[in-house]
Amino acid sequence: MSLPDGFFAQDVVDLARALIGVELLVDGVGGTIVETEAYDIDDAAAHSFRGPSPRNAAMFGPVGHAYVYRIYGLHWCLNLVGGSRPGGAVLIRALEPTLGIERMVMRRSLVDPRALCSGPGKLAQALAITRALDGNALDLPPFALHHPGAATRDILSGPRIGITRAADLPWRFGAAGSRFLSRPFARSG
Numbered sequence: 001m002s003l004p005d006g007f008f009a010q011d012v013v014d015l016a017r018a019l020i021g022v023e024l025l026v027d028g029v030g031g032t033i034v035e036t037e038a039y040d041i042d043d044a045a046a047h048s049f050r051g052p053s054p055r056n057a058a059m060f061g062p063v064g065h066a067y068v069y070r071i072y073g074l075h076w077c078l079n080l081v082g083g084s085r086p087g088g089a090v091l092i093r094a095l096e097p098t099l100g101i102e103r104m105v106m107r108r109s110l111v112d113p114r115a116l117c118s119g120p121g122k123l124a125q126a127l128a129i130t131r132a133l134d135g136n137a138l139d140l141p142p143f144a145l146h147h148p149g150a151a152t153r154d155i156l157s158g159p160r161i162g163i164t165r166a167a168d169l170p171w172r173f174g175a176a177g178s179r180f181l182s183r184p185f186a187r188s189g
Contacts, residue, residue: 002139002145002146002147003022003139003145003146003147004147007064007082007147008063008064008080008081008082008083008138009063009082009083009084010082010083010084011083011084012038012039012040012082012083012084012088012089012090013038013040013171015038015080015082015083015088015090016036016037016038016090016171016173017036017155017157017173019033019036019080019090019092019173020033020034020035020036020153020155020173020174020175021033021148021153021175022145022146022147022148023098023144023145023146023148024092024095024127024143024144024145025099025100025143025144025145025146026127026128026129026133026142026143026144027100027128027141027142028099028100028144029099029100029103029104029126029127029128030095030097030098030099030100030127030144031095031096031097031098031099031117032095032096032098032148032175033092033094033095034094034095034096034174034175034178034180034181035092035093035094035172035173035174035175035178035180035181035182036090036091036092036093036172036173036174037090037091037093037160037161037171037172037173038088038090038171038173039079039088039089039090039091039171040083040087040088041059041083041085041086041087041088043169043171055069056069057135058081058089058134058135059079059081059086059087059088059089060086060087061081061086061135062081063081063082063083063088064080064081064082064137064138064139065080065081065135065136065137065138066078066079066080066081066133066134066135066136066138066143067079067080067081067089067134067135068124068129068130068131068133068134069131069134070131071120071121074121075120075121075124075125076121076124076125076129076130076131077091077120077121077124077129078091078092078120078123078124078127078129078133079091079092080092080138091120092120092123093119093120093123093161093172093174093181093182094117094118094119094120094123094174094178094180094181094182095117095123095126095127095180096117096175096178096179096180097113097116097117097126097180101113101116104116104117104126104127107125107126107128108122108125108126113180114179114180117180118180118181118182119182120182153175153176154175154176154177155173155174155175155176156173156174156175156176156185157170157171157172157173157174157185158170158172158174158185158186159171159172160172161182161183172185
């Protein structure tokens, strides 16, 4: 089932939650999104916080496009541009691999399916994400996104990972019970 009209135009925090359970494929390789993080223009941790630049231009373009950037000069990261106003995006932190696993294994040089896409850099390597996909529309090849339909999952939330600014915002979301998360969520209470 395709994504509903206006899916990427919803509030970026709601979008990050709504993406859990969506199937993401790049050239037929991918799986089910199990972990995301939201970033908004008013968020000091967002690349858009200081305004448009050549690096973050996709975040200020139309929703439903990819924003791809390199972190630590080593790893590509895939974000889906969305939100009710420019400057928002959702980092795809982890997938449960389901399609093209043999290609992911070849790209990552490992066999354990839990380690193939359990982090944004790992995911980008497994799906062959590079800067060449920055700004590409998510409803056109090589991308394909499919909504799971009526299936619902319990979704956990907590603080985002690996940032120093606005680190306390509970804008990280994950599928409860998933073995494919980048890191477990802290237990409450």
